[in-house]
Amino acid sequence: MAVTYDDSMFKDTFEHEYTWLKGFMRNVRRFANRPAVIDPDTNRSWTYRELNAEANRLANALKSFGVKKDDVVMGALRNSPEFAFMYTGPRKIGAIFLAANFNLACGEMALLINHNKPKVVVYSASIASMMEEASKICLWKPEVFVMADNLEGLALPKGHVSYEDFVKNGAEAEPEIDFRPHIYDEVLRLCTSGTTSLPKFVPVNDINEVLSAHDVIMHYPMNPHDVTLNMTPWFHRGGCHSGGVCPCFYAGAAVVVMRSFRPQTSLDWCEKYKISFIMGAPANLEMLSRVQEKNPRDISSLRGIVTMGAPLSRADCIRFGSVLTKNIFNGYGTTETFWNSFLRPYNLPDGAGSVGVSCTDDEVRVVRLHEDGSRAEPDELVPTDSTTEGEIIICSPAKTTYSYFRNDEMASQKFYKGWMYTGDTGVWDEDWIVTVKGRKDDMMVVSGENIYPAQIEEAILENEKVKDCIVTSVPDKVRGQAVCAYVIAESEDLTVRELNEFCAQSKMLSKYKRPRYFAIVKEIPFTATGKKQHSKMRAQAQKDLEAGILVRV
Known part of the structure; x- marks a missing residue:
């Protein structure tokens, strides 16, 4: 392709330097002594310098077990400091962090291990008995199983090692690498349910990470002085990317670790740590409101509450706005595409019940439902009459790879011509505001x-x-x-x-x-x-x- 200028330096710099890790390292330098991770349950915290040192210890320990570029390391972890280390450390040596659902049964976990073939598995001590059984029945045998976040003081399963022992000889210096990072490198792999016991696995590349972080920074907006509390698991797309470790570490903000949702504790921490954004499901907000009404805390630091997973009712918006904060955000999206439409505080409560309009870089459409069950073309739009029901489809080139790991059949069903076909049905109005009505399938x-x-x-x-x-x-x-x-x-x-x-x-x-x-x-x-x-x-x-x-x- 002919160009009007010498684009070689731009391409080289953009493709190799515009990575999430580069952004994180900028914060390690400019915010070295600012808090990055706060863990109230153990009364510990890590500055950006200390977080980077822990990430390096982990990266060097993984290298000693033969982990190299494009190898998979798996974390079945509660929200914890070790999750933050796993999110950051493996990408320093080009490895892929598989963020697994720690709530799986042992048979499901064994299938997940067999499919992804991780070299190292790190898991929370709270699921030690399940992981011990999974490690016995899985056909693929990782190099090592590592038990982390052992608040319970549980005994180490035979043949497994503790996280502390695993990283104790890992150097705090930056690991040496023999490759050059690229924005299309897979750095994260997420799980989303499939029709069988084996989940679908969603590859997330480096530029997806950067642009997902930008999306949050732009829509909240988020800045380096923010402190966030995500009340949902970080292994979810919404947990990781909606005010979780991805945007916070890229923006220079701090995350507060919450292993499991506790409404009273959430409000106490909002007051104590001056939390500016909290994220959770509508049910979480309902419980927060009940507690706050009975025993109010000073939560004036809150600049916003972000909820996903279900639309809010008008009554809930008014109540949450009155009891918690007026700045309520309601997002809609998928594991594959992050969030793709967004209701801002100025859309609520009048827009309650809908999923709003598309995010800045995305497009959400409603296309026809064919009687024979065949897929509609992306331009077969239903009328914008708030009545005619169709399938909701999403174009999100910044935040998705449009693929599943080793599941081409499902990928061909869900992704088409740059669009994801969600399986959700809905209607829209003349302003292209979408309202979800149900599902095409049985999910x-x-x-x-x-x-x-x-x-x-x-x-x-x-x-x-x-x-x-x-x-x-x-x-x-x-x-x-x-x-x-x-x-x-x-x-x-x-x-x-x-x-x-x-x-x-x-x-x-x-x-x-x-x-x-x-x-x-x-x-x-x-x-x-x-x-x-x-x-x-x-x-x-x-x-x-x-x-x-x-x-x-």
Whole structure:
């Protein structure tokens, strides 16, 4: 391609120097003595200089175990200092940080390890028993399993090492490397639920990291004096990128570590550490509001509350704005694309219920639903009449790689011509403001986690007393949705209690996927072609819940 100037230095500099790590290192130099990580549970904190030293110790320790460029290191970690070290350290030697869901069951974790083949696995001590079992049954054997964040003082599983021992000989100096970083290098890999026990794996490259950080810095806006508290897990896209370690360390701000959500503690820390932004699901904000109403704290430092996962109601916006802060933000997006539309404080409460308009560098559209189930073209738009329902699609070239790791079939279904087809259905108005209406598929969202019925049905069907089953969901104030299972018994003595115990013991069902309601029934609905009718069952489940047919466990 002909150019009108010598672009060689620009290309070379942009492609190799415009990386997230370069931004972090700028902050290590200019904010060396400013706090980067605050861990109230252990009364510890790290400045940017100290965080960099810990990241280097980890990077050099990984090198000693043979980890090199494009190798995978896995972290199944609660929000913790070690998560921050894992987020930063591996990329110094060109390794890929796989941020795994620590809530998985051992069988699910083993599948994840087999698929990604990590050389090193670092996990929180709170899941030691699960990880010990996973390490025994996984076919791929990492070089080492490392137990971290051991607040509980738990015994080290046989053959595993402690994080402290793993990094004790790691030098604090910058590790030597034999490659030149590039903005298209994969540096992070995230998990999002699939239709089977194995999640989909989302590669995130370096320029995605930089531009995701820019998106937050621009929309909050965020600056080096901010202190953030993300009440959701950092292994999520929203946890990591919405006020988590990605934008904060790139902007020079500080993160406060919260391992699990505690509303009273969240408000105490807002007051103590002068937190400026908190992030959480609508259910988190509801609990914060209750506590603040009963026992108010001084949270005047808050400049904003960011929530994702579900739209806010008008009444909630007014209440949260009155009790917590007037600056409420509500984002909509996916693991693959981060957030892509945004309601700002000036959009609320009038815009409540919608997901707002597209973010600055993104575009969100609503395209036609074809009767034959085929995919619409990106320009087959539904009318902007707030009535005609279509599929929501997203163009987000800055924040997605438009791919899944070793899952070309799913990638071809979800990504097309620079757009992601979300599976969400919705409507929009003449201002292109989108409102979500439902799902094309059977996916459920429980406590911010995407779940598909097929995996749960497969696990239940392993019970020899079960002939068939269908899984769906009912609304839940705390979790958003709760899983329920309708079961046809093979044996007449099958009980709900027995079903619950069977699910609790399953190696393929993590806790958040287990049904909270059961019903033993004579039949379940099928289509003429023999497919289970999940949409019909979902509509019936609400009525059955109210009638007491579904039994809570």
